Amino acid sequence: MAFIQLENVSVSFPVYSASNRSLKNRLIQSATGGQIRADTVSQRISVVEALQDINLKLENGDRLGLVGHNGAGKTTLLRVLGGIYEPNCGQVNVEGATVPLFDIALGMDQESTGYENIVLRGLFLGLTRRQIKERIDDIAEFTELGDFLNLPIRTYSAGMQMRLAFAVSTSVVPDILLLDEGIGAGDASFLDKARARLHRFTEQVSIIVLSSHANDLVRNMCNKAILMEHGRIVECGPTEEVLQVYEAQRENAKDRSKQAP
Amino acid sequence: MSTTAPHGGESPLLLQFRHGLRRDQFDKAIRDIRDGWARRELWMTLAFQDIRRRYRRSKLGPFWITISMGIMVMALGLLYGQIFRQDLHEYLPFLAAGFVIWGLVSTMIIDGCEAFIVSDGMIRQLNAPISIYAYKCIWSNLIIFAHNIWIFFGVALWYGIDLNWNLLWVPVALLVLVANGLWMSLFFGLLSARFRDVPLIIGSVVQVFFFITPVIWHPAMLPDRALLLDLNPFYHMVEIVRAPMLGQPPGLEHWLAVLLLGLVGWAVTLFFYSAYRWRIAYWV
Structure with a gap:
């Protein structure tokens, strides 16, 4: 019996610059802290919000497709499901042997x-x-x-x-099987x-989560889909509906780029 | 993906710490170390493969480790035996034992720093306990040690050194060393994943310790027992294994020092490991 439940899951990445990655700099910085204020501010670590407020529930027999363009958070979500990334906040509840x-x-x-x-x-x-x-x-x-x-x-x-x-x-x-771009086979x-x-x-397999840019693959394999954008779920439902929204979006973007050369 | 400034006024460091110090995070850290042990078939294979890869397609294979260590010990032994005017019958076995143990201790720390960094690809793709990379690091160093130890036995037999029942202390002492190596690997591996200059810092620190630890020189050569010696954890770590190898009874103070080091080390490591273990996958 496999089961996946995510509640208000958020993941943020610290983005370190080279000097942030240095323990020596870090120690010097804390010793001189507050004196060179402008400097310390610019050295603060910025954070990328890779996933925000993800709610998801999957049960036996679910085949979920993740769509969205690059950087939308699909791979991060797969890694959260696989237990590779632990989220900053929210609950992850995965039951069953998972193979990413x-x-x-x-x-x-x-x-x-x-x-x-x-x-x-x-x-x-x-x-x-x-x-x-x-x-x-x-x-x-x-x-x-x-x-x-x-x-x-x-x-x-x-x-x-x-x-x-x-x-x-x-x-x-x-x-539970987690796939990134399906399985190729020679x-x-x-x-x-x-x-x-x-x-x-x-x-x-009880539950499959597939992240792919190949919409046909998603159509063939999945009965549910999620459209992601900027780390959020923007559309969730039966595969065909979600893919239609996604494809319409892409068409729009294409038209816009044509109009403004 | 959007980029935002750090949460409110609180530094991300503080937030991480608060997240990491909850009770369930501690339980998860313990579980990670326990489950890592359960996957020993995997990390033993990986460690073995690492070593094989290093010596691939060479006829002698990993025995190159033995040979290079042997040459090193012979050269240093003859040279420093002259410089220090030592009787080779005693000096060479002492040096061989010390050198082989030093090799184990120092590489456990130095490789330990890289334990997570070098396995970044696997960490981000494999849903295995993260401690397996520390275990793997310790195991490959034990395999190398198993190759090197023959240098000592060769030298010991040649000079007809008295191998007695005290030798039985060696495996026990090794076990304690390895237990220390594991926390070092977890701790420094974690620190290095976040701060990339840590391996460099540790590398130079260990090098300094090589010279201030009695490996090529005998503690008895020091005029009076300096504080420098007693406060040096490497001295005690080397000594608990070396003494029984040379047929001497175990020294209580050394054992106490190493056990204390292990206790404090594990306490600090568990603290940091439960606080930051979950971040390693993001850092590497």
Whole structure:
């Protein structure tokens, strides 16, 4: 039983300049504090409000798409859901095993063999060695890489590496899956097989949150969507409605830029 | 995203502190360290892989660590043995033991500073306890230590040094050192994630300590036991492992000093770790 609830969640980032990052400067600053006032004011740390007052509730079977242009806070929201960022204020309540799949090749080591990388990726996904051992044949078979799995993956083509990463990442079914820009899966011949596996994989996951600029992907996968802007949720509802608002917005912006060259 | 000035009149520092010092933040910090331990299969693998990567495609692999340490100990031993007019039978095992332990202690701190910084990519993508990066750092240093320790045993056997039951204290002392290394890694790693000049400061401080800690010179060479020696935490850390390696009984004062260091260190670390742990992902 998976469950996500966010209440009044806000996230702000401190933005440090080089001198703010120096302990030496910091100590000198506090020793001379108040004397050179103009200086201390300009050195104050500015804060970027990446998310503001986010309220969100997701239950079993929800597939949520996050749309909005760059810097709208989509990735930050995913990281909050994954427990990577803890918000400054508000409540985050996430129940269920969560897997953030932002980069399916995260942690793969070029010098290690295919098999070693399967183990490595598995550990990243939160499996134990024993659990990985149980699945390793299954994963190896799916990749169709055969004896290549005994070679270091630096000898692989990009597509082959992708297959490996894909096969491992889709071998564990989490309760909650967080995706940034979906999962790519290598060359065309592999694609059909991958699509089938991906379909089966995503079917089993209780909750999916997908952040994407590809509206078609969101349309295909999600039953709910959120439009974000400046760290706020501006539109929330069924996918089609939200996407219409978003697309209309983009059209408007395009027209405006045409009118004012 | 909009940029605003810091909240009202209160400094962000104060706000962070207030947020961080709540009871639940303390519980979360403890949980983070405990759950980090539970993920040991992951960080052990990562540490191992780090070392392998450093020596990839070389025939001797990680044994280069052993060789370079061996050359270092031999060269320093012969030179300083002459300078200090020491009997090599005693001096060389002393130096080898001290050097190997110094290597462990100093790199635990120096690498500890970088524990979070170098793993920034993983921290921002992986929902694992953040303490795993500190564990990983300690573990890779233990692996290196396991390679280096053979230098000591080689020297000890060559000079026929008396390896006796006191040797059993070594693993216990190492455990205490590692417990200290872990708080150092968490604490300095946290500090370095925020202030990027900390690794540089710590680096030079540790270098100074190398010379004022009896590693290449014997404490007995000092005319009278200076305060400089007793107040030096590195001296006690080195001594609790070195003494049993050389077959001497453990010294109570050194043990007390190291245990005290661990206690105070962990208290301070837990305080800062519960206050700022959640910020690390933002800082790196």
